[in-house]
Amino acid sequence: MRHPDINMNHQWLPFTPNRSFQLDPRVLVAAEGMHFTTHDGRQVLDGISSLWCVGAGHNRKPINEAIKRQLDTLDYATAFQASNDKAFQAAEMIAGMAPGDLNRVLFCNSGSEAADTALKLALAYHRARGEGHRNVFIGRERAYHGVGFGGMSVGGIPANRKVFGTALLPRVDHLRFIHDPVNHAYYNGEEPVWEEDILSELESRILPLHDPSNIAAVIVEPVAGSAGWYVPPKGYLKRLREICDKHGILLIFDEVITGFGRLGANFGATYYDVVPDMLTFAKAVSNGVIPLGGVICRDHLYDGMMAANEKNPPHAIEFFHGYTYSGHPVACAAAIATLELMREEDLFTRAGQMGKILGDAMHRAFKGLPHVVGIRSMGLAGAVELAGLPGLAGKRGYEVFLDCFHRGVLVRPAGDNLVLAPPYIVEKAQIEQMVDTLAGAIKRVV
């Protein structure tokens, strides 16, 4: 139903089938806790934390109040040649939560910018150390690192790349995807143990092809989020770290989804006990309320870049990169309030606990339903995978999503995967509602 006061003729919606949307608009006009209110006055349960952002739930007063206070104190301040108190405070908190010597934070505004910032820093760092020939990046099939040219190039979701072929970075290769649909279609909270060493191709094929001395960085999501929540085989990230160390290659974790509690831990790096050289974040850091992203770097990156400039005059800039809104004071105030709230309410622990309930509920409800070919859960997220219709990949997933929305639950279609990733404040009854609604939709879809 259209809203009489909303003109929908001018917004071009991102990653959305606009023609269908016009016929069946979904407009959210208010939110509280776990729920949205739609333009036609219905309540919809937010089963995906609004794209993995709203860990603490909607309309949280401590975050809103901090933003209002910040607006009245320092609304905005230039990010270049000066900074602001909230940016330093947020960086200190974020670095304090990151494992190992991930101590230096470069702020930006989104996950896409974070990915491109990390890739650019990898090139600049290697060049500063006299290894400018290290300019090959390795991503992974079906990865999502946003929509910038860098992130798109190391990303591996075919539809996101198809149209932009000639504009992709030239020196990029991809690891194999981390899914075994025969032996590990179903897992619930545990790391799948693969007999095959899926990383052997990196050492036996990809590195020799480019020569390890030319590789700048490997970038992976600890858990593949946008593809539909695929967990790496047991030991994968540790082994990847070892291979990178052996060859002087930087390891970047894209933690835009896994960062700040989704796995019941501060980061995927914490959960898997592997410290990357750079870790990108966005989304849940500010509860999605004000855009904020960033890259946390290990000391050796910062120190290396500073050391390379030792002989340069004091006005020389060490890294020619940044955004007008890097470390925006209002976004950083939102992040500080978010992270304090998460700590006070122990929400990361809660995410881990509710994740077990979600995983169990998903496996109970979906196993054996028509079209279901896999169920994967880990942390407070899970996906149920449906067999695609021949020649119409994604159609079933999209129709299930629509059915759920009309019945009051927002789920995320990722091709023919349906993903649930609710806010950490979710209650057991709400998990049951999500899972029941999704199961009903799967039964109805043809």
Ligand SMILES: Cc1ncc(COP(=O)(O)O)c(C=O)c1O
């Ligand atoms: C792992 C990962 N990296 C990067 C991005 C891009 O973030 P943004 O949409 O904020 O640019 C996303 C978005 O979902 C993501 O999941």
